[in-house]
Amino acid sequence: MIFYFSGTGNSKWVAMKVAEVINDKSYDITLIKDAPDVNNEKRIGFVFPVHAWGVPEPMRIFAKKLQRIKAFAFGICTYGADAGHTMKKFSSFYRLDSAYGIEMPNNYIIGEDLEEEDVVTHKLENAADEILKISQEIINEKKVYRVNEGKFAKFKSGIINFGFNKFARSTAKFNVDECKCTGCGLCAEKCPSLSIIMSDGKPIWKGNCYQCMRCINICPQVAIQYGSDTVGRRRYTINKYLK
Ligand SMILES: Cc1cc2nc3c(=O)[nH]c(=O)nc-3n(C[C@H](O)[C@H](O)[C@H](O)COP(=O)(O)O)c2cc1C
Ligand code: SF4
Ligand code: SF4
Known part of the structure; x- marks a missing residue:
């Protein structure tokens, strides 16, 4: 079972593509009313965008409520450039066996204009290759941490993320x-x-x-x-x- 949150479709696309390759199903967490029964699942996945070097609130709340089982757990975040400690933070409230980051077009048009067309298409082509690689690793239950944390990760995922959630929303x-x-x-x-x-x-x-x-x-x-x-x-x- 793969759970996703997505604003403009990047994370939804990743979740659906991975689900297709690993023969699983993906669900939009904002459409789920009650915590699902995951007892019989052999793996659990979470896909979501990085918001100010952190986990978006709805995904944080959802994962915290989800029942803990022994299944292989993986998380994939999508970001324009870097994730800071997003996946380490996520793993502190839902333990992940594997964590990935995929570079995708930056949708935060409040911060800056959308990237040029060639950058957007290049990112999407690379992401498609990365999705295939990640999917194989998930099938093999390989333990991987492949996330571009960027510089000053602790600072950005700490104080800046706190400020974003408190003031910028x-x-x-x-x-x-x-x-x-x-x-x-x-x-x-x-x-x-x-x-x-x-x-x-x-x-x-x-x-x-x-x-x-x-x-x-x-x-x-x-x-x-x-x-x-x-x-x-x-x-x-x-x-x-x-x-
Ligand atoms: C509020 C907000 C904050 C963001 N913060 C970051 C960030 O810290 N680092 C980054 O590389 N991209 C950041 N982005 C870009 C998104 O993570 C990226 O475009 C993502 O793929 C969007 O996925 P979605 O279409 O599933 O919502 C941010 C986007 C938004 C809307
Ligand atoms: S109001 Fe906020 S949560 Fe709703 S669609 Fe706009 S940015 Fe997203
Ligand atoms: S701002 Fe107006 S035109 Fe745009 S989506 Fe909302 S209701 Fe429709």
Whole structure:
């Protein structure tokens, strides 16, 4: 059983590809109501994006609640550049036999513009090869730690991650261009934390936003901004690149 969390599709794609190769099933944790029965599983996998060198809150909560069994456990994080101690932290609340990181297009358009097209496609091609390699290692239950932690890993996964979760996940800067927004409701329907409500045909943000970047990236009208940081920046979802 593979459990995944994904904002813009990178981690979902990885989870589904790995599941296909190792002949397993993948599940979106945000759609699971009760903790699943994993007693008969021979392996458990977790796939999720790195958020500020840490594990996104929904995955952290899910893994902490999941029943502990003796099955082979693996985790795969996806990131734009590096993970810090994300997987070591994850393993401290759900013990992993293997941990991997896969470099993927960076969806954090609040921080910087989307990478150039050739970088995005190159990353996706490399990731496809890495997925095959990882899948074989999982089948063989090989114990592996292959994660690009980057520089200052302890600092970034410590104080910076703490600051991100405490201060940077505010919805206050989300705004919508009322002329562009058609009121289709897609952003609200797809928000995994149910932080968007539609009011008079326009979205309003409130609640425990994960900063997964789904709403801002999927709006078909590019009507959503985060302050003025995202104005003029391109939008990303993996679906635009999948054949
Ligand atoms: C809030 C946020 C924080 C991020 N922090 C990091 C980071 O610390 N290091 C990194 O390399 N990439 C970081 N990224 C990029 C994502 O980890 C990367 O694009 C990931 O593959 C997105 O996966 P998803 O499409 O499954 O959500 C961040 C993205 C978001 C939205
Ligand atoms: S997805 Fe875009 S167009 Fe649709 S309601 Fe949300 S902001 Fe408006
Ligand atoms: S409000 Fe947007 S960024 Fe926040 S959790 Fe929902 S979809 Fe993700």
